Amino acid sequence: MIYCVEDDQSIRDLMLYTLNTAGFSANGFPDSVPFWDAMKQETPELILLDIMLPGEDGIAILKELKASPLTRNIPVIMATAKDSEYDKVIGLDLGADDYLSKPFGMMEMISRIKAVLRRTTPKEDAPVLMCGGIALNTVKHQVSVHDQPVTLTLKEYELLRTFMENLGKAFSREQLLSSIWGIDFVGETRTVDVHIGTLRTKLGSCGGMIATVRGVGYRMEDTGE
Template sequence: MIFCVEDDNSIRDLMVYTLNIAGFDAMGFADPASFWEAMRDIVPELIVLDIMLPGEDGISMLKKLRAAPTTAKIPVIMATAKGTEYDRVIGLDLGADDYLTKPFGMMEMVSRIRAVLRRASPKTAPAVLRQGSILLDEGRHTVEVDHHAVSLTLKEYELLRLFMENPGQVFTRDRLLATVWGGEYYGETRTVDVHVGTLRTKLGAAGELLQTVRGVGYKLEDAPHE
């Protein structure tokens, strides 16, 4: 869950909408009071926090977040207006993980959120994923089918990894675009169809696990290991 604290209704709504399209759960708050109330029940993965807010500024809120043991480790990205270098420096000194300078693009926001979450996530050993006869080794960045190496492009590999990390889950084309391409080809869903088609071909008979969900998108059938 991503919390977006922004008093401009149109910007806040666009932030939440974009994050939803990118595959995140998100909630928006117009003022600090509603944010603090929600924090009693939900601990978000990350907070995008505007500095200029009614009633309490973002710097003061950041201080409180960093002072409380339950919220001290939550990643925070500050949103600042152009020319407010002092606020950016203060925010970073107080423990903000990154900042966005207004007006910022929505895809820049998504990219920075992903980068901060990657840095904040605990480092674990690379996974070896298996579905049917397909084996994906994240540490070696390799794919095998029936113990034979399969050569994939970077995007094909990232698509397959996403499907194998979420077997049985249906992904819309828009969500696949946002997750794998990061908005680079926003709205061009044909790009997804082409890459899924070539991925199926390269996987051979195992490509049958990659199923089309008519009118929605694609999923990888959850299959026992072979």
């Protein structure tokens, strides 16, 4: 079951129609009141959440979802205004798994839903993470590119592991600073850019797999390199 929280009925109806056509069960809500009522009855597999809602907005709903141990692991895709960089960053920092910039196509919506569900579905821990030509051994802390060993600093290794464990997920610079350098780190987000630059260089032909997400930060994509 996928829940769609969208106040525009025409958009909501189109989203539900597309989801049903793609084989998903879906339910839609115009605001937070019926949404929270439904949450008491059934826990969805994923939530599509618009930010601009009457009454309780999407950011407030996301905060509540992530604050509860019963709902914090439900994947959430935020729908934001096309040029709303602030909303995208805030949503990602609060734990959203991805975002859609309005206006978005229905096929893009389905593609992002499938990608989020793939990476959030529980799976057995694997000691070696693979992406394109990159192999990262989480036990030995070793990295290779096309079977050639690559020497990384601790922070570069932690950045790469974070990306490889969350393929396709966009991270803001603030998220990366907090998770890798620690919340008490004193410095600028430029630190992240510098480390990303050196990491890309060391990964050689696979460096381009770490993509810059304009107005947000970075994500890792399997380009088949």
